[in-house]
Amino acid sequence: MIKVDVRRKAFGEEEVLRAIRFEMETGETVAILGPSGIGKSTLLRLIVGIDTGFEGKITRPEKIAMVFQEPVLLPWRSVVENLTLVHPQLGTQAALSALERTGIADKAGLFPGQLSLGQQRRLALARAFAGRPELLVMDEPYVSLDPAMAEDMLSLTEALIAETAPAVILVTHSEAEARRLARRCLRLAGKPATIIEEFAAKPASDGWEGHHDRA
Amino acid sequence: MDCSCTLNKTLQHPALVRALSLGLLLLLWIAAAALTADASVLPQPWALWTPFLQALGSGALPYHLGMTLWRVVCAFVPAMIIGVAVGFLMGRFASVDRWLDPWLVVFLNLPALVLIVLCYIWIGLNETAAITAVVLNKIPNVATLLREGTRALDPNLDSMAAVYRMRPLARLRHVIMPQLAPFIAASARAGIAVIWKIVLVVEFLGRSSGIGFQIHFYFQLFNVAMVLVYALSFIGVMLLVEALFLQPAERRVRRWRTA
Ligand SMILES: Nc1ncnc2c1ncn2[C@@H]1O[C@H](COP(=O)(O)OP(=O)(O)OP(=O)(O)O)[C@@H](O)[C@H]1O
Ligand SMILES: [Mg+2]
Numbered sequence: 001m002i003k004v005d006v007r008r009k010a011f012g013e014e015e016v017l018r019a020i021r022f023e024m025e026t027g028e029t030v031a032i033l034g035p036s037g038i039g040k041s042t043l044l045r046l047i048v049g050i051d052t053g054f055e056g057k058i059t060r061p062e063k064i065a066m067v068f069q070e071p072v073l074l075p076w077r078s079v080v081e082n083l084t085l086v087h088p089q090l091g092t093q094a095a096l097s098a099l100e101r102t103g104i105a106d107k108a109g110l111f112p113g114q115l116s117l118g119q120q121r122r123l124a125l126a127r128a129f130a131g132r133p134e135l136l137v138m139d140e141p142y143v144s145l146d147p148a149m150a151e152d153m154l155s156l157t158e159a160l161i162a163e164t165a166p167a168v169i170l171v172t173h174s175e176a177e178a179r180r181l182a183r184r185c186l187r188l189a190g191k192p193a194t195i196i197e198e199f200a201a202k203p204a205s206d207g208w209e210g211h212h213d214r215a
Numbered sequence: 216m217d218c219s220c221t222l223n224k225t226l227q228h229p230a231l232v233r234a235l236s237l238g239l240l241l242l243l244w245i246a247a248a249a250l251t252a253d254a255s256v257l258p259q260p261w262a263l264w265t266p267f268l269q270a271l272g273s274g275a276l277p278y279h280l281g282m283t284l285w286r287v288v289c290a291f292v293p294a295m296i297i298g299v300a301v302g303f304l305m306g307r308f309a310s311v312d313r314w315l316d317p318w319l320v321v322f323l324n325l326p327a328l329v330l331i332v333l334c335y336i337w338i339g340l341n342e343t344a345a346i347t348a349v350v351l352n353k354i355p356n357v358a359t360l361l362r363e364g365t366r367a368l369d370p371n372l373d374s375m376a377a378v379y380r381m382r383p384l385a386r387l388r389h390v391i392m393p394q395l396a397p398f399i400a401a402s403a404r405a406g407i408a409v410i411w412k413i414v415l416v417v418e419f420l421g422r423s424s425g426i427g428f429q430i431h432f433y434f435q436l437f438n439v440a441m442v443l444v445y446a447l448s449f450i451g452v453m454l455l456v457e458a459l460f461l462q463p464a465e466r467r468v469r470r471w472r473t474a
Contacts, residue, residue: 050377066378072371076393076471085389086379111471131379 001025002135002167003059006046008192009039016042017054018192026061026134029161029168031178031201034188040171043188044137047169061134065127065166067141071120073112079123080108087131098130099123102156118149122156129160136166142177154180258440263447266440275429276448283425283449286342286414290349291406297350298357298406299399305358306365315358322355327413335421345417352413357402364398396468404461411453 002024009017016039024030034040045051048064073082083095090098099105102122104115112120121141128136141157142150158181161168172178178185179201187197226232244260251257270276305312305319331348338344368391376386418427426449433441 045374048378050374064378064380066375068371068375070371072375074372074389074393077389081389085385086375086381088382088385113471127379137378 001059002047002061003057004047005058006043006054006056008056009042009046009054010192015192017046017194019194020188022186022195022198024167024169026167027165028184029170029182031170031172031182031185032188033172033175033178033185034193036173038188039193040188041139044139044169044171048135048137061167063131063133064135064137065129065131065133067124067128067136067138069140069143071112071117071124073120073123073127075112077111078108079104079110079112079115082112082123083127083130086127090130095130098126101129101160102126118152121145121153125153125156125160129164132164133166136161136164136168138168138170140171140173143173150177157181254440255437256439258443263440263444267444267448270441270444270448276445279425279429279445280448280452283411283414283418283427284452286345286349286418286425287407287411289346290353290410290414291403293346294350294353294410295357295399295403295406298354298402299361299395301354302358302361303365303395306362306368312362319355319358322351323359327352327416331413331417331420340421342422345414345422348417349410349413353406353410356409357406360398360402360405361395364395368394393468393471397465400461400465400468404457404465407453407456407461411449415449 004020004022004024006017006020008015008019020043022030032040032043042051044066046054046056047058047060048066049058049060074085077085080092080095080099083098084090084092087095096105096108099108102125104119104122104126107115107119107123112123115123138157142153145153154177161181168181170178170181175185182201185199185201186195187199188194189196241260244257248254248257248259254262267276301315305315327348330351334344334348334351338347372390372394376390381390414425415427415430418425419431420427422428426445429445430442433439433445
């Protein structure tokens, strides 16, 4: 169970978030939509607990994973070490099978800089799921990808979510993306930003509508 | 054309260029010595060979070299440790920076000589004073560089380490240190170069051993050859230290970039 209750978040004088309240069940996926600069990344930092300077209260599980807009890897450590150093409880065998699952097992000994961007993102996904997170937070993970690669990563994410069943919070510009993964969508707007709309995403049978409808 | 091409290529070989450039310096020295025409002021390079063998044979050169090297090490290690720690804290915490920055400015602008003299007066003409003076001279430079390095730390990696709840020690070793390594390496190289020069001054002013002391001694005898022998021997040793320890260490921390 995840409870988010942010009464106020400000940077100095600039109030960014106000009265943001929602709850999630384990296994549920919620999408957060909103224009650029509204405070989505800020909200995620509060939710995962790396920014504690706000008024309000957030109840979160122990094991959290995050996928960033960029892969954010340790370029000076090998691919497999990028898993075992971040998840020390994970043995090398488990790390290798996590790489296997994301299709980059043959790259285990390389440095991240030797991977293609797509492979780096797969590594970031492997790292997120390897710790069997109870909460997975994704901050525009598919932005800046070409449609084919976005589709690739999206289906891989879908499959991994189905296997691991974490609660998922997905920040995105794309309603199509939100619909594909999430049951519920929250829309942020205003200054300071707050939830102006909550709507149920249509079932995935609508299909992938492409990557063009930026909010 | 073929020939000039090969010549051009050979001239791009870094080791060769190095050797040629050093050879040029040597030529300059020979020319200057010939023009001076007074071996007591500037002897020819080859005229140093006999005094060198003499100093080596008597055991004086190895002994004083060893003493200076020992002082360099004794000053280098604490200066690096304290400088890295202070610089890291200043780069990381704005409040620490606000408090310590004025000190840094003062110490950076304090002439090495003043610190040395004051240390000798306050602590006494002993080894502790000598090492302390050198350490105090070096800390501000290391701290300044490391503060820059810490400010340049990637905030995304910081967030990643925090979200995944990496342990503090693992974070330090695998997230922070690799980013600081180039700054530590740069300050170590600059540090060694400055430290040994300051150690020489410290020895010149108040020690009875070491290269600096020997240079003082031969300076009073107007024995330029010996002064040059001791100075050049130490430069040779420091170049060796650089080639054998510092450069390989730097290559190792940069390995992931070139892979
Ligand atoms: N560390 C900070 N200090 C000051 N202001 C900040 C800081 N981080 C974010 N802000 C401000 O908060 C607001 C929200 O930023 P945030 O990054 O959360 O937006 P976003 O919705 O994620 O945008 P995007 O979709 O472009 O990523 C912006 O106006 C930004 O300038
Ligand atoms: Mg953002």
